[in-house]
Amino acid sequence: MPSSIEPIIHIDQELCTGCRRCATVCPVDAIIGERRSPQSVDPQRCVICGQCVQVCSAYAAEGDSRLTRRSDKLRERGQLSSVHEPLFAAYSTGHASELREALDDPKRFNIVQCAPVIRVSLAEEFGMPFGTLTPGKMASALRRVGFDRIYDTNFGADVTIMEEGTELISRVMSGEALPMFTSCCPAWVKHAETAAPHLLHHLSSCKSPMQMVGALAKTYGAKAEGVSPGDIFSVAVMPCTCKKFESSREEMTVDGYREVDLVITTRELAQLIKAKGIDFNSLPDEPFDSPLGLYSGAGTIFGATGGVMEAAIRTGYELVTHEALPDLQLEFIRGAEGIRTATVQLGDLELRVAIVAGLKYVHGILEQVSKGECPYHFIEVMACPEGCVSGGGQPKLLLERDRTAAYAARKASIYNHDSTLKIRKSHENPAIIQLYKDYLGEPLGEVSHHLLHTKFNSRSPKSSGMMSSP
């Protein structure tokens, strides 16, 4: 994996025509260049969200002899030589070639986890309609690609709810460091570290679900499987280009081992499946492996904007009131790009929440928090316009106008998946109950603190100090 300073988002100088459409979607003004000239990315500002990769339409024309050969470009981009799709100017460093080599090593115990939204978008890479739900085919494909265990980031999302929900309640009770921001989105975390280092204590100390699964796989999972953590090769399939950066952060290790060794995007997984000659559309449905592959509906909705909040409220409500939540579908939290706010009655507590979908909308809230005028207790921030459904590593659409329909269909599919699952609350997931009983003890306990929580570093050019979360 790249070190944390190595850039992941690039603009091919040969292909960029300087239209600057990428600059219009960049939430942090990290695209630099004159109109009509090739652009470049400022790695300090860039939050690696990959929205520029999604919007770019300048491509390498067939037979243009002035260009570097396609095979050289693919190698330079870290992509498999079998990739047929057009090469666009904006791209993210690929790791499918590296993964393919690693999977050929028989000594390793290869595990993989998939983010909630991979199962509602992967099929689009094989020509199926937007939002087609394929968890079974995905597990089946991953097994055929060569993984020994198929785990799930959704399991980590359920653990996150246990930890973050408990953390929120404890902060609300003590009145300390409010509002609390979610910390699942690495692009938001990187932005907070760069643009608002003085507010880092407002971020939940929870690692992201991906890192939690990585940490648990090399500890709890390794024990259950009877393998040495050093022999485990831990891979994550993510809708997000910034997850590549997150996994390479220095602090994302457990007992000396990297929690996640390699991250590939939805698009890269599809490319790998094609390279292996697997006919995705005709694969049978197969299950995930237990216990790290078992999830609730709450874990699944993390992929859409407002999902973390909805999942947290489903559990938080019951932790505080000791009563069952009357209605599980919290429609008032669901939505699209922009800011949504709500007040939720948890027993005597009136919990004020906000959801930020799209990093460009967060600046006003950060200012409010700086001035001590922010009225919310809990704020979910997702850098991409509609959460992970619209991530930079998701299938890239050839027609910009399909975007709305694709995001809506992926979201609807996620909510549909949740509504058909038997268990829809993280604290009712039997694998989670077992995990706390056998291994973690209690949320925010000593083991949790060691494995699942972290601290954030200032990346501001002005200060180099480290700030830790409470």
Place this chain on the structure above:
Amino acid sequence: MNNGQANSFVLADPEKCIGCKACEVACFAVHNRENGVGAAAGTVSVPVIPRLYVIRTDSFMMPVQCRHCENAPCAEACPVSAIRQKDGAIQVDEARCIGCKSCAIACPFGAISLFRAYSGGSEYKNRHLKKRQDTTLERKTRIIAYKCDLCRGATPPEEREESGDKSGDESGERTPWCVSVCPEEALTLMTPVKEMNARLAAVRRL
């Protein structure tokens, strides 16, 4: 649609064009559904061959494409009558095209290109014509003329409606994809008779 009137054509405004090539990508995508090209870039397994091209000079950029000439010199030059006036547009019948390049030479706008033909996602081969490949003889890939067909051969409109497209005007003429996807609205479908009427009306108001 045409009713014996002058053909429509797409015209670009170089003042507005930013050179993003979204028009080229869209043109390719909607003309290659039979080659397995879906909504996602990952479904593309054939080279991107659009029917319009963004040209660049030091001072401006703009897409250039077929003007659908009334006395189309490309059609006049075609020895096998593969280029015909149909549904108000000058269209190439790709199955009849022999790749002789006469049309490309005759076109005053450089709006015709010759590239490999694809069918079902793979190169479309000639039946008998072969070429030497290392030590063996292989069937030669067909080379055909590609040009703008005003989206007459593109994805049907009902599929577009699913993706939220409500384009098209009251006369029933469909807006070509390049026009509807341009983020800067640099492309316009010019319909001569409408244009003339609008200008006459403007003059009368003076």
